[in-house]
Amino acid sequence: MLAPEPVRRRDGRTSLALAGAAILVAGLGLAGWAFTTDVVVTFVRMVLLAAGILLAITGLGRLFRGLLGRKVDVVFWLGMAWLVLVLGAALCAPLLPLGNHDDSVAGLTEPIFARPDLGSSHPFGTNNYGLDVLSRAVYGARTSILVALLAVLIGTVVGGLVGMVSGFVRGTTDRVVGILSNALLAVPPLILLIALGSVLEPSVRSIAFALSLLTIPSMVRLARANTITVAEREFVLAARALGAGRVRLLRREVLPNVVLPVLSLAVVMISVLVVAEASLSFLGIGIEQPEPTWGNMIAEGQSGVMEKHPFIVVVPGVCLFLTVFSFNLLGEKAQKRWDPRSAKL
Amino acid sequence: MMTPSDGPLLVVDDLHTVFHTPRGEVRAVDGVSFQVAAGETLGLVGESGSGKSVLGRTVMGLIATGPATTVSGQVLLDGRDVHALKPGQRRQLWGPEIGMVFQDPMTSLNPVKRVGTHLTETLRRHLHCSRKEATERAVDLLNQVGIPEPVRRLTQYPHELSGGMRQRVVIATALACDPRLLIADEPTTALDVTVQKQILDLLASLVSERTMAMILISHDLGAVAGRTDRVQVMYAGRTVEAGPTRTVFDSPDHPYTDALLASIPQLSDQPHTVLRTIEGNPPDMTRPPRGCRFGPRCGRADDTCTDLMPALVAVPDGPARQVACHHPLLSIESLEPNAPLTEAGHGR
Incomplete structure (x- = not known):
């Protein structure tokens, strides 16, 4: 009775994996057909495409469950794969065999609005200056993610430190910091960005600075709230009773306990800022053409271009969507894992 | 130094x-x-x-x-x-x-x-x-x-x-x-x-x-x-009794110490014995009683206790014994410094 059991289970897993592979292939086939066909109207094509992708994801889930014997969060891992792909491409962009992304003079010799053709030298087509859309999407990722990461870095370090100090010192410092961060929160973010955008020159550095202003108040609040709860814990008093000074208490006792929740907010902030940067560039007050970012690439679709050449908008739009979605997945996971309430530290 | x-x-x-x-x-x-x-x-x-x-x-x-x-x-x-x-x-x-x-x-x-x-x-x-x-x-x-x-x-x-x-x-x-x-x-x-x-x-x-x-x-x-070696009993921020641990617990002089010791549940008690407690609550520390802090909960309290804060004084009930009470539970009653116990305040 005991011997056949593992064999049966193995059979179950094999058939699950086979079924998963079949569903995956069917889903990919459906999506691929919907993407290329001209037979049905656009709306139906989009619905079929979405259905195909969902089907493929379901199939992939079963395939992995069959192969590994446990549940796998396929959407999360697909998101991570996308992030690795985008970050990797952005990082190695100058080394990749990509087309011309910003030299509009050289673009004169290229066809404009070439349709996407995976076999050609412009896999995702060209824009109205004859610049390669794939290359622009990769270089756009470089700027977009660089700006977002820089802004989050500034915001986390400055906001985290200010919040920690004000939560630890309390008193007047805390009150002043509270007033300042509330004042910053009270200004509508888009108006603040437009105002800053018209004052500062549109470079990566100044856009990052402007965006970091958006993250600082919430970082201050989070770090401050966490510091207050940590500072009341007995181990801080115990460290004080062993002769630790303020700086040491902050660095060795409070900081390690505050850094995790702050970092998990930072991951979520990255996706918010990628969108914010794209909005700014879309409005024309962010990074300026011909240097590509996803925001100003989408803006190229304005005034009727998108209707005739949808890929101009679809390529950066999908990149933006997937990146934000993946960062959100990562942030959610991080918060679940590092939330002091659920981690029971 | x-x-x-x-x-x-x-x-x-x-x-x-x-x-x-x-x-x-x-x-x-x-x-x-x-x-x-x-x-x-x-x-x-x-x-x-x-x-x-x-x-x-x-x-x-x-x-x-x-x-x-x-x-x-x-x-x-x-x-x-x-x-x-x-x-x-x-x-x-x-x-x-x-x-x-x-x-x-x-x-x-x-x-x-x-x-x-x-x-x-x-x-x-x-x-x-x-x-x-x-x-x-x-x-x-x-x-x-x-x-x-x-x-x-x-x-x-x-x-x-x-x-x-x-x-x-x-x-x-x-x-x-x-x-x-x-x-x-x-x-x-x-x-x-x-x-x-x-x-x-x-x-x-x-x-x-x-x-x-x-x-x-x-x-x-x-x-x-x-x-x-020694014990100091605190009540509402003040010392009510101090002395060598053994003698304090053997023969408490302060009614509070006595009541604390009496409220320890004993394993030898009959089942369903009502636990002895000290009635009332510790005083509101923003408005402590004028006299003895324990006065309102004390069975032995009288007018002196409500009016006058007892000082922590040495009592001859043993070496190094001190108590802050107008009517301590001295084992040697004749040596009690104050007037004899007023029975009026006894037992609720």
């Missing part, structure tokens, strides 16, 4: 800790005095809110004074006034001179630091020893507090240890720099009864090995009874 070597290590004289709250002044510690010599253990007992823990922290100088908190009176450690020191100098006391063990070992260790880090950080800061020396000493300390496999424990995190083990680690950190005075603030309250006994025995043996002075703060009379 010159001190006679045989004098008491710690002298606390007329100590007051006052919190200025929006609802009024709270005299959490209100004129407490005591002395502890090296190798001696003093027990501080009292109900929750009687000011024991605040007293412990005030003695250490851990209470931050400012507009909301004032401390007056003297705390002399080896002749040095702890509260007159600059904050930086006072910090040098914490660790090498005074160590403190806290109530809850679950919260008094930093969850993100390894056990070893807790110990070596303190050692390296105060004794300026190398990383290797510090690790060796940490292993030695963990051995002393009875932790098996000390080398493995160094790399573990607090959550990997049981409550009793954690309290041992807390004790080891407090002892890391060989303090001459250890203040144990309810060190066993958060632990199982069996572990409580182990921890108390450990503390007692460490005190005698190192000829340390120890202040054991507890609401558990049982914990204090067998392991302290």
Whole structure:
């Protein structure tokens, strides 16, 4: 009775994996057909495409469950794969065999609005200056993610430190910091960005600075709230009773306990800022053409271009969507894992 | 500072800790005095809110004074006034001179630091020893507090240890720099009864090995009874009775001490015996009674008690016995300094 059991289970897993592979292939086939066909109207094509992708994801889930014997969060891992792909491409962009992304003079010799053709030298087509859309999407990722990461870095370090100090010192410092961060929160973010955008020159550095202003108040609040709860814990008093000074208490006792929740907010902030940067560039007050970012690439679709050449908008739009979605997945996971309430530290 | 070597290590004289709250002044510690010599253990007992823990922290100088908190009176450690020191100098006391063990070992260790880090950080800061020396000493300390496999424990995190083990680690950190005075603030309250006994025995043996002075703060009379030389009973921020532990518990002079001892449940009691309690609640510390703080809950109280605060005076009921009561429960009634007991106030 005991011997056949593992064999049966193995059979179950094999058939699950086979079924998963079949569903995956069917889903990919459906999506691929919907993407290329001209037979049905656009709306139906989009619905079929979405259905195909969902089907493929379901199939992939079963395939992995069959192969590994446990549940796998396929959407999360697909998101991570996308992030690795985008970050990797952005990082190695100058080394990749990509087309011309910003030299509009050289673009004169290229066809404009070439349709996407995976076999050609412009896999995702060209824009109205004859610049390669794939290359622009990769270089756009470089700027977009660089700006977002820089802004989050500034915001986390400055906001985290200010919040920690004000939560630890309390008193007047805390009150002043509270007033300042509330004042910053009270200004509508888009108006603040437009105002800053018209004052500062549109470079990566100044856009990052402007965006970091958006993250600082919430970082201050989070770090401050966490510091207050940590500072009341007995181990801080115990460290004080062993002769630790303020700086040491902050660095060795409070900081390690505050850094995790702050970092998990930072991951979520990255996706918010990628969108914010794209909005700014879309409005024309962010990074300026011909240097590509996803925001100003989408803006190229304005005034009727998108209707005739949808890929101009679809390529950066999908990149933006997937990146934000993946960062959100990562942030959610991080918060679940590092939330002091659920981690029971 | 010159001190006679045989004098008491710690002298606390007329100590007051006052919190200025929006609802009024709270005299959490209100004129407490005591002395502890090296190798001696003093027990501080009292109900929750009687000011024991605040007293412990005030003695250490851990209470931050400012507009909301004032401390007056003297705390002399080896002749040095702890509260007159600059904050930086006072910090040098914490660790090498005074160590403190806290109530809850679950919260008094930093969850993100390894056990070893807790110990070596303190050692390296105060004794300026190398990383290797510090690790060796940490292993030695963990051995002393009875932790098996000390080398493995160094790399573990607090959550990997049981409550009793954690309290041992807390004790080891407090002892890391060989303090001459250890203040144990309810060190066993958060632990199982069996572990409580182990921890108390450990503390007692460490005190005698190192000829340390120890202040054991507890609401558990049982914990204090067998392991302290002298005991001081606190009520509402004041000392109501002090004396050698054995004689105080054998023949309490203050009605409060008597009532506390009577309210310990006995295993030999019949089932469904009504637990004896002290009726009423400790006074609202923003508006304490004018006379004896215990007066409103005391069976022996009369008009003198409501009007006049009794002073802590020596009573001839045994050597070094002191009591703050107008009508103490002296075993030798004829020697009672005040008028004979008024039967009117007796028994509710």
